[in-house]
Amino acid sequence: MDPVIVVGAGPVGLTLSLALAAQGVPSVVLDEGSGPQEPRPARTVVLREDTADLVGRLGCRELDRVGLRWTGWRSMRRKQLVRNVPLSGGPHGEDAAPLPAPLHLPQHELSAALRAAADKEPLIRLVPMSRIDTLEQDRDGITVHTREPGSTWWRGSYLVGCDGARSTVRKLLDIRFPGRTAVERHAVAALRAELPWPGEAVLHRQPPWRNAGAEVSARPLPGGVWRLDWLLPADADLVTPEALISRVRDTLAGWCGETPAYELLDTGVNTLHHRLARRWRKRRAFLAGDAAHLLGALGTQGLDEGVRDAENLAWKLAHAWHHGPAEQLLDSYQ
Template sequence: MSQTGITPVTIVGAGPVGLMLANLLCVYDIPVVLIERNLDTVKAPRAVSIDDESLRSLQVAGLADRTRGICAMDYGSVYLGPDRRPFASVSPSTAEYGHPRRSAFAQPELEALLADSLRRYPHLTARFGHEVLALEQDDNGVVLDVAGPDGKRYQHRSRYVAACDGGRSPIRHMLDISMKGYTYEEKWLIIDLKGTRDNFRQTRVYCDPRRPGINLPGPNGTRRFEFMLLQGETDEEVTAAEFVGKLLRDHGPDDGIEIVRKQVYTFHARMVTEWKKGSVFLLGDAAHLTPPFAGQGLNSGLRDASNLAWKLAAVVRGQITPSVLDSYGQERAEHAWQLIEMAIKLGRIMMPDTMTKARLIQAGFRALRLAPPVNDYITQMRYKPKPRFSQGFIVPDGGKLRTTQVGRMLAQPNIETENRSTRRLDTILGTGFALIAFSQDPATAFEGLPELPFEDRLDLQRVCITPRYYNVFPAAPNAATVRDMNGDFERNCPGARDRWLLVRPDRYVMASIPRHSPQDTVQALSRLLQA
């Protein structure tokens, strides 16, 4: 058995999560080997919904504009009762993180785009048709036993391994890591159509105990239907042409459209008990299985990649000690499970098991219209758990979880640069750490800030943001200076004038340094970064 040289990071699994992680690591200039047992990326439709956080991660990877080109951007949902009359709608209009809160895409197109983008990087080695058969760990990292397309086995050594190998995850089983949660008793039939005669671009949710279902528009004039199987129905029965045709006739004008895929699924609400073992990390479906009712399964996986990529890069480059890697599971577990719980709650609304429950749900939502703030909470999709951490690689400032900026994803407003061009904030922040000052006087924006002993090591980018009604001159010394064009930064970051925000590469606020007494926070940051 031959043996290859050591690789800083090896990714097992070239689905969307593995490909996303590879792109981010390549942006951070880390050599990567990508191992995938299949000969190519997927061709069949799978995930269909992408959110603002995922598009922001793709923006960091330099792929947001290309991704938007394959998406149907910015759509919502209409909830219909058994009488097919709408009783609630979700149509978010805000873009706090710089992108629409919900858009449609086709997974094969996204995977092809992500795979194609890797061709830009000479420090990326892709091995399709290779399968990991076993692994061992020692003080120097991980040794993978791999079989190539010709069946010949070789050993591949890597400092770190990211397992993005799906819900059945062979690597998770090799590590003997269990999952907690449960599996839904109900099965669902998924039907993907090549086209559609229906030009309605919102998702229809049929909250009907006689046959719960979902009707989702896709990009390029495609459409997906999802229907719950009723008691006693078999997989063979519901996938028969006559049965599928009747379902389509009952739910729109698309009977007779070419069917790309029809498949019966069982859904899960499960999460691993350990996200990391030694030098091996679990991501995506290998770490968590999310019911589809909120469209967050793939998005949670992309969050995993965004969270882990910069940490691995910082450790490999020697910027931060390996202890930062322990925060991966701390940070991701809490948010991933919150989204699983949200999907479970939405499933209860979508799948009332009696007509009485269906009518009560409708009555409840219609009553919300009498309370505009509560109704706005629903229509603007504010029930979705905010991306924020209560623990992890952060320096808490003592504020309440709902109000503190620490551990929260930073808002991404449109900004105006010194040459009057308009951009999103992240294009100025770059791909590393950033220190943000919000000040009407750029020349004094960083006055009073103590020396940061970690600034050079982190290659910290200083950015001064001026309020909406102030120009960007005089420029802040040794910093980029931009203007908050629409006041979105100030609106989403209350109190920003009184502090400096240290932002991580994944756009989460690591620390809030108070201007009136910055020394304690700076010292806490120094300890954390040197631990």
């Protein structure tokens, strides 16, 4: 039987290919890019504990070396501590029952770990610089054409579009993607500094200093690195480097009493959209991850959900691949 074609070699596509391989199903992963992601400390992901464990079982067993499991979640409003929730990443007494600690890590580290695992798997073929422009289905399989650098036809048993919010697969399948654009915008900075709550994630609403805006969060990473996010007003102008530096200094001073020494590593602006594809399956073609849905806070929950999409779809495709058509089972994916 022909392999499953996976379009997109991001974390969702690589997770899917590894999950298929674990069940004896070969895949061809077609990706527009030329190789690994550029390191961007300000672009991070948060994986729930069981999601991180899933990725570990697929061959990425050293994520805790490049990520950090939070010890607590601290919520503040103005000058008051509202709540401090212990998480399982930190010490706790015998009678405590802390919530599971999510794993926070740079997205490029997750992608690198998944790619390294895929490179070792003989059932996975990674094909970079391959942009699909044609998709045809018949009763026995699916055929796609790729260009750049060469013109190639590929034959698969099924196809899964894991090619992001601007999914080419979704467009070729003529699946609508309604929702809301630019629901929120956040200024983002990754920096190395000592903050008063080592290991804890912080959400501070209405902080009592200038330049903070309505909300700022701080989430720790390994090596004393933090990701800070400021919720921007709906009518805010473009964030200039000078304005972002001012936010950093004022926020650190507000938390620490004065601006401590810090090393700015990366910056960016993150725009959140809420969209949901009208359908996630069209005959032998499927959508997963951002190609199917855009949701979640600060761009982090969406990737966790995408990894879960991959796990959910992989075993259903594996059953159909090994045992023949299972329409009701495949329909249950969406």
